[in-house]
Amino acid sequence: MPEIFIDDKRYEFEGSPVLLQFLLDVGLDHPFFCYHPSLSIPANCRQCYVEVGTPVPNRETGDYELDENGERVIRFFPKLMPACKMEASDGMVVKTHRSSELVKRGHKDVLEFILMNHPLDCPICDQAGECPLQIQTYKYGPEGSRFEHKKVHKPKRIKLGPRVILDAERCINCTRCVRFTEEISQTHQLAIISRGDKNYPATAPGREFDDPYSLNTVDICPVGALTSSDFRFKARVWEMNQTPSIDVTNGKGANIDIWTRDNLVMRITPRFNPNVNDYWMPDFGRDDYRRMNENRISRPEVKVDDTRIKSSWHNAVLTFNEYLSGVNNKEILGIGSAFSSVEDNYALNKLLNRIGVSELVFTPNIEEGSGDGFLISDDKYPNTNGCRLLGLKEMNPAGLNKAISAASVKVVVMMEDDLVGRSVVTAEDLKDKKVIYFGSNNNETSKLADLVVPITCSAEHTASYVNVDGRIQRTIPAKETLYTNRKLNLEMSVGRLDRYATKYDNWSSDDNRIDCVPAWEFIENAAEQSGQPFNFADARDVFEDLSKSIDAFSGITYERMDDELGVVIAGSEKQKVTSA
Amino acid sequence: MSNEQQYTFSKEELAEIEKIKAKYPDKKPPVMPVLWMAQEKFGHVEPEVQRLVAETLDLPEAHVYGVATFYTQYYKEKMGKYVLDVCTCLSCQICGGYDILHYLEEKLGIKAGETTEDGKFSIQSVECLGACGYAPMMQITNDVYCNHLTKEKVDTILDDLKKDKLPEFEQIPFPQHQNESSKS
Numbered sequence: 024m025p026e027i028f029i030d031d032k033r034y035e036f037e038g039s040p041v042l043l044q045f046l047l048d049v050g051l052d053h054p055f056f057c058y059h060p061s062l063s064i065p066a067n068c069r070q071c072y073v074e075v076g077t078p079v080p081n082r083e084t085g086d087y088e089l090d091e092n093g094e095r096v097i098r099f100f101p102k103l104m105p106a107c108k109m110e111a112s113d114g115m116v117v118k119t120h121r122s123s124e125l126v127k128r129g130h131k132d133v134l135e136f137i138l139m140n141h142p143l144d145c146p147i148c149d150q151a152g153e154c155p156l157q158i159q160t161y162k163y164g165p166e167g168s169r170f171e172h173k174k175v176h177k178p179k180r181i182k183l184g185p186r187v188i189l190d191a192e193r194c195i196n197c198t199r200c201v202r203f204t205e206e207i208s209q210t211h212q213l214a215i216i217s218r219g220d221k222n223y224p225a226t227a228p229g230r231e232f233d234d235p236y237s238l239n240t241v242d243i244c245p246v247g248a249l250t251s252s253d254f255r256f257k258a259r260v261w262e263m264n265q266t267p268s269i270d271v272t273n274g275k276g277a278n279i280d281i282w283t284r285d286n287l288v289m290r291i292t293p294r295f296n297p298n299v300n301d302y303w304m305p306d307f308g309r310d311d312y313r314r315m316n317e318n319r320i321s322r323p324e325v326k327v328d329d330t331r332i333k334s335s336w337h338n339a340v341l342t343f344n345e346y347l348s349g350v351n352n353k354e355i356l357g358i359g360s361a362f363s364s365v366e367d368n369y370a371l372n373k374l375l376n377r378i379g380v381s382e383l384v385f386t387p388n389i390e391e392g393s394g395d396g397f398l399i400s401d402d403k404y405p406n407t408n409g410c411r412l413l414g415l416k417e418m419n420p421a422g423l424n425k426a427i428s429a430a431s432v433k434v435v436v437m438m439e440d441d442l443v444g445r446s447v448v449t450a451e452d453l454k455d456k457k458v459i460y461f462g463s464n465n466n467e468t469s470k471l472a473d474l475v476v477p478i479t480c481s482a483e484h485t486a487s488y489v490n491v492d493g494r495i496q497r498t499i500p501a502k503e504t505l506y507t508n509r510k511l512n513l514e515m516s517v518g519r520l521d522r523y524a525t526k527y528d529n530w531s532s533d534d535n536r537i538d539c540v541p542a543w544e545f546i547e548n549a550a551e552q553s554g555q556p557f558n559f560a561d562a563r564d565v566f567e568d569l570s571k572s573i574d575a576f577s578g579i580t581y582e583r584m585d586d587e588l589g590v591v592i593a594g595s596e597k598q599k600v601t602s603a
Numbered sequence: 604m605s606n607e608q609q610y611t612f613s614k615e616e617l618a619e620i621e622k623i624k625a626k627y628p629d630k631k632p633p634v635m636p637v638l639w640m641a642q643e644k645f646g647h648v649e650p651e652v653q654r655l656v657a658e659t660l661d662l663p664e665a666h667v668y669g670v671a672t673f674y675t676q677y678y679k680e681k682m683g684k685y686v687l688d689v690c691t692c693l694s695c696q697i698c699g700g701y702d703i704l705h706y707l708e709e710k711l712g713i714k715a716g717e718t719t720e721d722g723k724f725s726i727q728s729v730e731c732l733g734a735c736g737y738a739p740m741m742q743i744t745n746d747v748y749c750n751h752l753t754k755e756k757v758d759t760i761l762d763d764l765k766k767d768k769l770p771e772f773e774q775i776p777f778p779q780h781q782n783e784s785s786k787s
């Protein structure tokens with residue numbers, strides 16, 4: 024196997040990796056700005072300097088030339104080389120700042136140069152705390168600056184587009200944002216304009232940076248030049264905690280990180296998954312934090328004499344069972360939801376099946392032609408394939424409307440899906456029926472229900488979703504409910520403020536914890552109340568149960584989803600999402 | 604964006620552009636000659652003109668904008684009849700490029716980047732024009748170079764320009780050739 028010597032240590036490699044990527048992959052920290060693994064390599068920042076040499080082959084024998092001590096003769100490049108533009112080759116010798124004073128000096132000088140006109144405004148900059156420029160200056164930079172002149176001033180607070188703001192003074196012209204619009208989103212909306220110390224990225228005059236993926240440039244900007252107009256100045260990075268999760272705003276299921284502070288979701292950023300979304304996500308997915316924070320249903324609600332009142336959980340369970348047992352099982356219609364998780368749909372289906380109600384029905388929310396073939400799918404819901412694999416009965420909207428409006432139906436049990444808002448059914452259709460609605464947010468449908476069961480949203484529970492490509496992936500709770508506690512639930516992440524806050528600190532409160540439970544938990548409570556518990560103690564139990572009873576899910580576990588970054592369910596890859 | 608003027612290329616110009624395109628394997632390189640054509644025709648490459656170039660070459664507008672703004676030789680707005688490009692890059696700067704620039708600014712009552720009210724003169728401070736040996740220097744409207752500038756020389760040039768008389772092209776031999784030319 025080819026070998027490479029880095030700081031006198033031997034490594035083996037395969038293929039021809041980019042030297043910088045190889046350094047990072049073997050765990051050697053190395054400074055860089057412009058390189059990004061998913062973009063082309065312009066080598067324009069010069070921060071990744073190394074000394075590189077190759078052994079000298081003897082033309083006649085083909086062996087490497089040796090010196091008098093029998094050591095290989097190494098011919099070094101005359102100057103420092105950017106590691107991002109070098110390919111590892113057999114016998115290559117590399118010196119990083121760990122073994123070369125010259126490289127150390129190179130890192131320092133490049134940083135001094137980059138910082139020459141930089142405003143050095145970290146205390147008021149949003150990027151502080153997660154800024155490669157800040158981190159690398161701290162680690163590799165000079166102690167001070169020798170630049171005693173007036174700095175070049177450039178435009179600040181430019182609204183490049185509806186979601187992205189540019190501070191041109193902070194920009195180091197790495198061109199990552201430009202390359203993103205050229206190579207990934209392919210809208211070509213940005214270019215570096217002007218020249219020398221005056222240049223910065225801009226849109227063409229009179230044009231907006233309204234790329235549907237524009238916020239990804241904020242993520243990859245290695246400085247605070249590009250910031251999100253929505254998230255700007257809302258929270259410091261070190262105040263939040265970060266939890267891996269799944270985007271539920273469309274069928275692609277982009278992998279995300281949910282950033283919370285005091286149980287409010289502050290922002291959503293993409294998380295790397297080479298099989299799903301690489302490093303990217305669509306802008307609208309980031310807006311989903313509002314759904315997690317706002318307009319939530321907290322505490323069960325029942326309708327008494329046409330007025331809605333809050334009720335206790337105990338009463339909600341009793342009411343639920345009463346509704347179901349008050350009618351003949353043929354008069355009950357269970358409606359599943361492609362918006363809800365595999366676990367929740369399964370639990371409801373199981374409960375209703377047991378009392379003789381046939382499979383849940385559901386109608387996908389697919390807008391043909393609204394997708395872009397990249398990370399925005401036609402399917403607006405995250406779990407259409409999950410519902411299909413569970414064996415729920417797929418119907419088109421008209422079919423579902425007919426099923427609901429049928430006079431024989433007296434009780435409708437709905438998993439979260441705003442069927443009224445989607446115009447699948449009308450208030451008229453639901454009149455004279457008892458409607459039970461499981462949901463996390465108030466909407467047109469919940470307004471009409473006789474019993475509303477507040478359930479956890481994707482930021483609050485462990486649950487799995489099967490995306491349009493048949494990949495099952497799961498969420499991890501990021502936000503506490505009234506009944507969960509991040510210090511006790513070891514799966515939840517604990518940030519600095521969570522760890523050290525008490526009730527008496529002004530940065531912590533109970534205000535943002537919603538009075539809700541996962542749907543399967545409410546169903547378990549209902550089953551238990553009627554004397555036949557399923558014994559589901561957590562989401563894992565539900566999933567284990569369904570993976571045993573439904574072939575499509577057999578052999579799949581949360582551990583596998585975690586380790587393999589989601590598991591493709593056999594047979595579902597080719598299942599094309601179409602409206603029924 | 605004003606709509607009062609619709610910028611277009613004529614049939615002949617489009618044919619010319621096709622010829623330019625045929626010279627290059629890629630789509631991007633024709634930007635420069637085509638921007639130049641446009642500037643010759645319209646006298647500037649304002650955003651509307653840049654857009655025309657982008658559409659004609661089927662290139663992103665942002666890219667054309669990037670190229671146009673890189674070069675001071677492309678006029679991104681309407682300029683005076685005579686554009687005085689004063690070099691303030693290193694060699695000229697050392698030899699008094701800024702003195703010349705400020706002298707001009709004072710004389711014309713405008714700052715670099717501005718145009719006189721009568722529309723006669725614009726001043727730009729530009730980067731190296733490759734005539735460092737004759738520093739300080741300036742170029743007039745992408746045309747004649749005026750070398751070894753002094754205040755007196757600037758006075759004469761301005762007086763002449765007011766009479767629409769462009770300075771003569773000056774041949775300055777390299778020092779190593781100076782002897783030869785005096786010998787011959």
Ligand code: SF4
Nearest residue numbers: 194195197198200244
């Ligand atoms: S704005 Fe950020 S990503 Fe874009 S060129 Fe400047 S530093 Fe790079």
Ligand code: FES
Nearest residue numbers: 066068069071107
């Ligand atoms: S990362 Fe290598 S030159 Fe920028």
Ligand code: FES
Nearest residue numbers: 690695731732734
């Ligand atoms: S520095 Fe003025 S022409 Fe080169």
